[in-house]
Amino acid sequence: DAFIAxxxxxxxxxxxxxxxxxxxxxxxxxxxxxxxxxxxLKPLAGVPIGMKDLFCTKGVTxxxxxxILEGFTPTYESTVSQNLWDAGAGxxxxxxxxxxxxxxxxxxxxxxxxxxxxxxxxGGNASLAPGGSSGGSSxxxxxxxxxxxxxxxxxxxxxxxAAFTGISGIKxxxxxxxxxxxxxxxxxxxxxxxxxxDVKDCAILxxxxxxxxxxxxxxxQLDVPKWEAGLSANLNGLRVGIPxxxxxxxxxxxxxxxxxxxxxxxxxxxxxxxEVSLPHTKYALPAYYIIAPAEASxxxxxxxxxxxxxxxxxxxxxxxxxxxxxxxxxFGPEVKRRIMIxxxxxxxxxxxxxxxxxxxxxxxxxxxxxxxWETCDVLLTPTAPSAAFALGEKSADPIAMYLxxxxxxxxxxxxxxxxxxPGGLDKQGLPLGLQIIGKPLDxxxxxxxxxxxx
Ligand code: GLN
Numbered sequence: 001d002a003f004i005a006x007x008x009x010x011x012x013x014x015x016x017x018x019x020x021x022x023x024x025x026x027x028x029x030x031x032x033x034x035x036x037x038x039x040x041l042k043p044l045a046g047v048p049i050g051m052k053d054l055f056c057t058k059g060v061t062x063x064x065x066x067x068i069l070e071g072f073t074p075t076y077e078s079t080v081s082q083n084l085w086d087a088g089a090g091x092x093x094x095x096x097x098x099x100x101x102x103x104x105x106x107x108x109x110x111x112x113x114x115x116x117x118x119x120x121x122x123g124g125n126a127s128l129a130p131g132g133s134s135g136g137s138s139x140x141x142x143x144x145x146x147x148x149x150x151x152x153x154x155x156x157x158x159x160x161x162a163a164f165t166g167i168s169g170i171k172x173x174x175x176x177x178x179x180x181x182x183x184x185x186x187x188x189x190x191x192x193x194x195x196x197x198d199v200k201d202c203a204i205l206x207x208x209x210x211x212x213x214x215x216x217x218x219x220x221q222l223d224v225p226k227w228e229a230g231l232s233a234n235l236n237g238l239r240v241g242i243p244x245x246x247x248x249x250x251x252x253x254x255x256x257x258x259x260x261x262x263x264x265x266x267x268x269x270x271x272x273x274x275e276v277s278l279p280h281t282k283y284a285l286p287a288y289y290i291i292a293p294a295e296a297s298x299x300x301x302x303x304x305x306x307x308x309x310x311x312x313x314x315x316x317x318x319x320x321x322x323x324x325x326x327x328x329x330x331f332g333p334e335v336k337r338r339i340m341i342x343x344x345x346x347x348x349x350x351x352x353x354x355x356x357x358x359x360x361x362x363x364x365x366x367x368x369x370x371x372x373w374e375t376c377d378v379l380l381t382p383t384a385p386s387a388a389f390a391l392g393e394k395s396a397d398p399i400a401m402y403l404x405x406x407x408x409x410x411x412x413x414x415x416x417x418x419x420x421x422p423g424g425l426d427k428q429g430l431p432l433g434l435q436i437i438g439k440p441l442d443x444x445x446x447x448x449x450x451x452x453x454x
Contacts, residue, residue, distance in 0.1 A: 003048045006145045007092055013115045015130075015140040017053050018061055019093040024048040027090025042088030044208055050140045050149035053094040054101055055081045055192075056181040060091075064183045065109040066099045068330025069309040078181025079213045080150065080192045087208035092146050095136030099332045100300065101157055101185040104404045106135025107395045108334040116165055116388055117143040121429035126390040128430070131161030137195045138165040148196040148205050152182060154189045155288050156384075156408025159420035162195055163383035163433025166422045168450065169195040170202050173441050174415030175220035177206075178213030186295035187218075189288075189412050199421060199450040203227040206443065222441070230444045233452040236270035240449070241376030245281035246407060248385065254426045255382045262380055262423055262434040262453055269452035274376050278368040283361045284410040289402055290345050290358035291413070296335075297342025303330065337398065366414040373439050378449050381407050383420040383433035411437045421450040 004021045031046030056062050056074035063069040081091070098108040106114040106129060116130040116139055130139040134151030138161035141149050151158035153171035162169030170193050177192040184190060194205030207227050213219045242263065247256075263273055305311040305326030312325035331339070345354035372379065384404055394400045411418040416437055423434040434453055438446035 003092055003146055010143055010145050013117060013139050013143060014112050015096055015114050015136040015143070015145060016050070016093040017063065017065065017096050017111055017136070020060055020091050024090035024092050027085070027088060031088060043204060044084065045088035047089045047148070048092045048146055049084065049089050049205075050092050050095045050137060050146040051081055052097050052134055052137050052150050052152060054097060054152050054183045055150060056183065057081055057091065057094065060094060062094065062183070063110075064100045065097045065111055066330065066332065066335065067110040067310065068303045068326065072309045074181070076181060079178035079215065080182065080209045083211060084150070084208050089208065095134075095140055095149060097136050098133035098157075098334075100183070100296070100335050101133040101152055101154055102296070102334050102338055103132040104156070104160060104401050105129035105389070105391070105394065106132040107391065108132070108332055110332055113391055114139045115391070118165060118388060118430055128388040129164065129391050131164035131388065133157040134161045134169075134195060138162055138167060138169075141165070141167045141195050141197065148194055148201055150192060150209070151195045152190055152192050153412065154185050154292060155412045156405045158193045158195055159408050159418060159433070159435060160384050160404065162420040163431065164388040166431030167195055167197055168199050168202050168419065168421045168454065169193060170206060170419040170443065170446065171412070171417065172206060172210060172443050173220070173417045175218050176210045176443070178211070178216040178219050180213055180215040184299040186292040187299060188295060189292060199447055199454055200228065200231060202419070203231055203447050225444060227444055227447055230448075231451055232448050233269055235266060235449065235452050238271040238378065238445070238449070239376040240266050240271045240273050241276035241372050241379045242273060243276050243278045243281065243372070243379055243381060245278050246381045248406065251382075251385055255385065255432065258423045258432045258434065259380070259382050265453050266380060266449060271449070271452075276372045276376055276379070278365075278372060278410065280361065280364045280368050281410055284365050284413055285402065285406055287358040287361040287365070288405070288409040288413060289341070290354050291362060293338040293342035294346050294355055295342070297339045297346065300331075300335070300339055303327065334398070362413045365410055369411075369414045369416060377439065378442070378445050379437040380449070381435045381437065383407060383435040387426045387428065387430040387432055407435060416440060417443045417446050419446045419450050421453050423453065
């Protein structure tokens with residue numbers, strides 16, 4: 001009841017696109033009934049969570065924050081959300097996000113930007129971006145509208161918003177969480193994961209969300225480890241790598257200082273620190289902004305006005321006109337930009353120059369990490385090169401916006417587990433995040449290093 005009331009009182013944040021109090025109440029009632037009957041409670045019995053609007057939820061509008069999907073009500077449930085309900089959780093509502101998960105500030109939503117509950121302490125009253133694309137999730141958890149939320153991360157969309165709002169979020173190894181029923185952005189990169197107040201809550205939520213699913217061809221056929229039970233902040237024997245290429249030019253001193261602080265905390269917990277080199281890091285961002293739009297341009301071809309959402313059919317118009325009118329009206333400017341970049345880099349004349357090159361770079365980046373694992377077990381970096389920026393500050397300059405993903409994109413290209421945990425506050429009183437990147441399938445190592453920091 002407290003969370004339902006909070007959600008309805010916090011409309012100014014614009015974090016929720018749809019509220020589903022009945023869903024949350026049903027889960028809480030089921031938990032009460034089970035408790036009264038003396039049954040063993042499910043791991044998330046009665047816990048109310050927020051669902052990013054990228055997850056299809058049966059009977060509940062799902063739009064990916066795009067006008068083109070307005071009014072779309074799935075007839076099926078995504079595997080990740082079903083897993084959560086099977087674990088006893090209930091849904092408070094669907095969370096706002098960047099349109100089709102494309103963005104780093106939540107400003108590309110067709111339903112208005114989300115506002116971060118944080119404010120700078122300089123007396124200014126600028127509204128701050130909650131990060132993106134999972135900006136509804138980060139804002140809702142940070143404002144305590146829900147104890148946890150789902151996010152998705154293609155190039156940083158769980159970690160960067162978590163860093164901007166002082167919460168924790170983990171993107172597991174690619175293939176841990178099923179992508180079935182999750183609206184696709186870039187299929188070779190998309191991964192679901194939890195966003196919550198602390199590392200332990202992330203471990204509990206991820207355990208419920210993950211698991212093999214025959215309906216997703218890239219789902220890993222592995223048991224879900226007991227991450228919560230395995231939590232330990234004793235890092236004796238752990239080797240933490242510090243990648244020197246992440247010391248980028250122009251990085252604010254405060255981020256440098258935060259990084260050093262993180263190093264000291266991990267040392268105090270028993271870890272040893274080694275410097276490592278990931279020489280292809282500077283090519284990760286350009287490779288990502290070729291590969292992700294290429295896959296998006298293919299995935300978004302299905303929104304044609306025939307099968308889902310809106311249909312614009314000018315009088316006397318033919319099929320092609322209907323496609324054009326629906327897409328022109330339905331997709332936002334950033335989505336159109338990605339589709340155009342994607343179709344361009346996949347076109348016969350430019351495929352080798354861009355797409356093939358980017359795929360080669362992706363392999364080199366994955367090899368950089370493989371080489372690093374010869375001398376370390378996890379990597380520690382800042383999550384983002386800045387604290388939360390003001391709404392509107394970067395929205396006119398796509399490159400400036402893309403540059404905010406510089407530290408999160410490499411591990412996405414390599415499919416590695418990576419987490420952001422709160423590291424401290426900057427001079428303006430805004431949260432800064434530290435990122436831990438792990439070996440494939442070593443979510444436990446990532447969570448434990450995160451625990452030592454928090
Ligand atoms: N900000 C990145 C982008 O716009 C990452 C988004 C994401 O991870 N979904 O593509």
